[in-house]
Amino acid sequence: MSIPSDLKYTKSHEWARLEADGSVTVGITDHAQELLGDMVFVENPVVGRTLKAGEECAVVESVKAASDVYAPVAGEVVEANADLESSPDLLNKEPYGGWMFKIKPANAADLAGLMDAAAYEAHVESEAH
Amino acid sequence: MLKQTPLNQKHREANAKLVDFSGWEMPIHYGSQIEEHHAVRRDAGMFDVSHMLPVDIKGEGARAFLRKLVANNVDKLQTTGKALYSCMLHEGGGVVDDLIIYFMTETWFRIVVNAGCADKDIAWMETQRDKYAPGLQILPCHDLAMIAIQGPNAAEKFWQALPGSENETRLMKPFTAIVIGTMFVARTGYTGEDGFEIMLPAKAAPFMWQAMLDAGVKPIGLGARDTLRLEAGMNLFGQDMDEKITPLEAGLAWTVDLKSERDFIGKDALLKLPVTRQLVGLVLQDRGVLRSHQKVFTAQGEGEVTSGTFSPTLNVAIAMARVPVGVSVGDEVEVEIRDRKLKARVVKYPFVRNGKALV
Structure with a gap:
């Protein structure tokens, strides 16, 4: 299971990355994609939608099940990854390259409230028991 | 254990x-x-x-x-x-x-x-x-x-x-x-x-x-x-039929022998009970995935998806659904997926046999 050290994480298994332009890129973790299995459908939030932190905003569906994706931080959706429409399996193949959407955060400092890699690893461990 | x-x-x-x-x-x-x-x-x-x-x-x-x-x-x-x-x-x-x-x-x-x-x-x-x-x-x-x-x-x-x-x-x-x-x-x-x-x-x-x-x-x-x-x-037992569903409402009439004189357990009930529902195939026309228990809306009334999935062979979502009698192959119906109603087409199943798509 890969957990890059330069990303921030949520308890609901999203990762978030602060970009140079101030936007936050969001995806699901390697652990999440492994639990869900082969992805077959992604429903991303529409661009322009305002999200609260922790709000249900997207759905990923594997052959097995549908799973909600939550906004790691509050903000406005500025881009959704259109490649996922034809290739939802990008989330399996490259969980940290196959991003889902980008948020212009209401407050970039909110990111500090998310878990770092070590805390996320401990969280995954705790869920396994 | x-x-x-x-x-x-x-x-x-x-x-x-x-x-x-x-x-x-x-x-x-x-x-x-x-x-x-x-x-x-x-x-x-x-x-x-x-x-x-x-x-x-x-x-x-x-x-x-x-x-x-x-x-x-x-x-x-x-x-x-x-x-x-x-x-x-x-x-x-x-x-x-x-x-x-x-x-x-x-x-x-x-x-x-x-x-x-x-x-x-x-x-x-x-x-x-x-x-x-x-x-x-x-x-x-x-x-x-x-x-x-x-x-x-x-x-x-x-x-x-x-x-x-x-x-x-x-x-x-x-x-x-x-x-x-x-x-x-x-x-x-x-x-x-x-x-x-x-x-x-x-x-x-x-x-x-x-x-x-x-x-x-x-x-x-x-x-x-x-x-x-x-x-x-x-x-699949437990999904497409169970103890509350007769085979006649589960697409299994072909496995029930009501013609011979033979008496079998459940026969009386099958002869008396009205058949109001049928099992049909669905192919989703919009993007999404069909799943068990989603509601189906037809011109003849409501039904329910009994088994649904994304079909790897056909690359679309498919399902078996129990709907009112009167719904026919070729009809367009709607399936409720997360508060939205998506279009699906009624088809005759099987969807795939011996590697070949049939719908």
């Missing part, structure tokens, strides 16, 4: 993701469910189905007992090894379980039942036996393992794995079984592809499994088993 099949160690060696399936620790996949699905449609795959239970009915009067016990007519079984799919009903007409019955001799029929229903089925059969055929033996074969090998190349690879088996099994017709030594080999399956289901002593199962791995047969988890059976338009 989960029950384990004799192949549990083989699954662990192959890095299977193991899950609780009806109290059994079973492989859901060995990496990619979709790749496993394609392996069965395009080549050959094998499933550990040892959680399913063969039950032998032995003794004088076995046939007469089965005439009473199940909805299909065992008198269709006249040649040794012939198999029959049937539902076993309770008095109210609902389905206790669906099963396959193999006719071996007049004093030996073998029935294979679902894992999750096994205890209940045996209790039910014993109760009926005490009532209708007290001398008959009902013998659960807990010491047998079961491996299904399925796919266009399944037979070839099985013969390669088990030298000498080709002569015995090459001419076997679909839905027949033979006994080879300690093995019971049936040309049956749950995928819509050619292949065999092999029952064999638990101790021999890991060797058989390894021989088939060596012959290039891929291990397939229960995840792909479900998408394969759904594409093949085969019912």
Whole structure:
């Protein structure tokens, strides 16, 4: 299971990355994609939608099940990854390259409230028991 | 504590993701469910189905007992090894379980039942036996393992794995079984592809499994088993029918013999109950995935998806759904998915047979 050290994480298994332009890129973790299995459908939030932190905003569906994706931080959706429409399996193949959407955060400092890699690893461990 | 099949160690060696399936620790996949699905449609795959239970009915009067016990007519079984799919009903007409019955001799029929229903089925059969055929033996074969090998190349690879088996099994017709030594080999399956289901002593199962791995047969988890059976338009007990649903409302009228004089358990109820619903196939027209319990809206009223999935062969979402009688093939209906109503087309299933799309 890969957990890059330069990303921030949520308890609901999203990762978030602060970009140079101030936007936050969001995806699901390697652990999440492994639990869900082969992805077959992604429903991303529409661009322009305002999200609260922790709000249900997207759905990923594997052959097995549908799973909600939550906004790691509050903000406005500025881009959704259109490649996922034809290739939802990008989330399996490259969980940290196959991003889902980008948020212009209401407050970039909110990111500090998310878990770092070590805390996320401990969280995954705790869920396994 | 989960029950384990004799192949549990083989699954662990192959890095299977193991899950609780009806109290059994079973492989859901060995990496990619979709790749496993394609392996069965395009080549050959094998499933550990040892959680399913063969039950032998032995003794004088076995046939007469089965005439009473199940909805299909065992008198269709006249040649040794012939198999029959049937539902076993309770008095109210609902389905206790669906099963396959193999006719071996007049004093030996073998029935294979679902894992999750096994205890209940045996209790039910014993109760009926005490009532209708007290001398008959009902013998659960807990010491047998079961491996299904399925796919266009399944037979070839099985013969390669088990030298000498080709002569015995090459001419076997679909839905027949033979006994080879300690093995019971049936040309049956749950995928819509050619292949065999092999029952064999638990101790021999890991060797058989390894021989088939060596012959290039891929291990397939229960995840792909479900998408394969759904594409093949085969019912799953507990989803597409259960004790509250009659076979006539589950797309299984073809397995119920109401024409002969024969009286079977549940027959009276089937003759009296109005049939108001039917099982149809759906293909989603919009993007999304069909799942069990989604609501279906038709011009004739509401219905429900009983089994739904994303079809790896067709690359669209497909489902079986129970809808009011009157809904016809070709109709457009709506399915509620997360507060939205998406369009779906009513089709005749199976969706896929022998690797080919039918819808």
